[in-house]
Amino acid sequence: MKTAFIYTDAYLDYDYGPSHPLRIIRLKLTYELIKAYGLLDLPSVQFIPTIKAEEKKLTLFHSRDYLDVLKQANDGHLLGNAFSYGVGPGDNPIFPGFYDWSLWVAGATLQAVDFVADGKGGVAFNIAGGLHHALKSKASGFCYINDPVIGILRLLDRGKRVAYLDIDAHHGDGVQKAFYETDQVLTISLHESGYTLFPGSGHECEIGKGKGEGYSINLPFPPYTNDDLYLWAFEEVVPEVILAFSPDVVVTQLGVDTFFNDPLTNLHLSLRGY
Numbered sequence: 001m002k003t004a005f006i007y008t009d010a011y012l013d014y015d016y017g018p019s020h021p022l023r024i025i026r027l028k029l030t031y032e033l034i035k036a037y038g039l040l041d042l043p044s045v046q047f048i049p050t051i052k053a054e055e056k057k058l059t060l061f062h063s064r065d066y067l068d069v070l071k072q073a074n075d076g077h078l079l080g081n082a083f084s085y086g087v088g089p090g091d092n093p094i095f096p097g098f099y100d101w102s103l104w105v106a107g108a109t110l111q112a113v114d115f116v117a118d119g120k121g122g123v124a125f126n127i128a129g130g131l132h133h134a135l136k137s138k139a140s141g142f143c144y145i146n147d148p149v150i151g152i153l154r155l156l157d158r159g160k161r162v163a164y165l166d167i168d169a170h171h172g173d174g175v176q177k178a179f180y181e182t183d184q185v186l187t188i189s190l191h192e193s194g195y196t197l198f199p200g201s202g203h204e205c206e207i208g209k210g211k212g213e214g215y216s217i218n219l220p221f222p223p224y225t226n227d228d229l230y231l232w233a234f235e236e237v238v239p240e241v242i243l244a245f246s247p248d249v250v251v252t253q254l255g256v257d258t259f260f261n262d263p264l265t266n267l268h269l270s271l272r273g274y
Contacts, residue, residue: 001044001121001122001123002044002045002046002120002121002122003044003045003046003121003122003123003124003125004045004046004047004048004111004112004115004120004121004123004124004125005034005039005040005045005046005047005048005124005125005127006048006049006050006108006111006112006124006125006126006127007027007031007047007048007049007050007108007127007128008049008050008104008108009028010050010104011024011027011028011050011101011104011128012024012025012027012028013097013100013101014095014096014097014098014100014101015095016093016095016098016142017093017095020093020142021142021263021264022142024101024128027127027128030127031127046120046121048111048115048124050104050107050108050111050128051107051108051111052100052103052104052107053103053104053106053107053110053150055067055103057106057110057150057154058103058106058145058150060149060150060153060154060157061136061146061149061150061153061178062134062136062137062145062146063136063137065137066085066136066137066138069081069082069085069087070085070087070098070099070102070139070144070145071099073087073094073098073099074096074097074098074099074100075096076094076095076096076097076098077094078094082094085137085138085139086135086138086139086140087139087144091139091140091141091142092139092140092141092142092143092144098144099144101144102131102144102145103145104128105126105128105129105131105145105147106145106147106150108126108127108128108129108147109126109129109147109148109150109151110147110150110151110154111124111126112124112125112126112129112151113151113152113154113155113249113251114154116249117154117155117158117160117249126147129147129148129151129253130147130148130168130253130254130255131143131144131145131146131147131148132146132148132166132168132170132172132173132174132175132253133146133170133172133173133174133199134146134149134174135174135177136178140173140174140199141170141198141199143174146174146175146178148164148172148174148175148251148253149174149175149178149179151251152164152175152178152179152185152251155248155249155251156184156185160247160248160249161184161245161246161247161248161249162184162185162186162247162248162249162250162251163185163186163187163188163242163245163247163249163250163251164179164185164186164187164188164250164251164252164253165188165238165242165250165251165252165253166187166188166189166190166191166252166253166255167190167191167252167253167254167255167258168189168191168253168254168255168257168258169191169192169197169255169257169258169262169264169265169266169267170191170192170197170198170199170255170257170265171189171191171194171197171199171201171202171218171220172187172189172191172202172253173199173201173202175187175253176189176201176202176206176216176218179212179215179216180208180209180212180216181208181209181210181211181212182211182212182215183211183212183214183215185215186215186216186217186241186242186245186247187215187216187217188217188218188219188237188238188241188242189202189217189218189219190219190221190230190233190234190238191218191219191220191221192220192221192222192223192225192258192265192266192267193220193221193222193223194220195220196222196223196266197265197266202218202220203218203220204218204219204220206218215245217237217241219233219234219237221233221267223266223267224266224267224268225267225268225269226268226269226270226273227268227269227270227272227273230258230267230269230273231273256274258273259274
């Protein structure tokens with residue numbers, strides 16, 4: 001079975017700004033490291049250049065008025081009503097091409113899910129993806145377009161049953177909210193407690209609603225959680241729950257900010273833990 005790696009140097013055309021913690025250059029550095037190790041030369045690996053998402057694909061989740069605001073501000077100029085959509089100075093800055101950047105990221109995720117759903121391979125990796133905080137009509141936590149939600153909706157349209165597993169130090173709130181009332185998507189998030197970290201959600205009592213009750217699972221950890229505690233909790237919960245749900249596809253958000261010296265979070269995983 002093939003593994004797809006999806007990437008383009010076009011990501012480097014965009015920049016959140018010199019003081020913003022999301023540094024897009026890290027994607028290029030990671031790509032170069034992967035290439036230097038010869039991983040892309042393996043016969044099982046297929047390199048796929050990223051293609052931008054079509055705007056109509058974003059409306060699977062995001063509202064038209066929100067997308068219009070993003071498009072209108074794409075030249076880097078702040079509009080009068082952008083603040084009400086979470087866009088402006090701070091976490092979600094307006095910079096030249098920020099909407100185009102979001103189209104690249106979402107496009108790679110759609111390519112990944114289609115690669116797997118079409119049976120072309122077993123695994124596909126969008127190195128730029130996982131912008132899990134964006135809401136239907138609001139930017140949040142560095143995220144403008146929620147590519148995991150759009151990818152999962154694409155899989156649902158294709159008749160797939162989906163489990164979503166999020167190991168970012170921040171709770172995957174945008175994805176959980178999108179599927180909180182359905183039993184077709186299982187969402188699992190392991191993260192630092194919302195009592196000590198943005199976005200302030202992901203408490204153990206958040207288990208879903210209506211048809212979705214029991215299909216949202218949260219494992220919030222206290223600050224300074226190390227490998228032993230994190231791995232024990234993961235192994236106690238995640239494999240058994242995913243096996244019971246029996247998904248066709250597992251979508252993962254593989255945030256690395258649980259690493260012990262991450263400047264924005266307080267978990268203490270090591271390379272061994274990863």
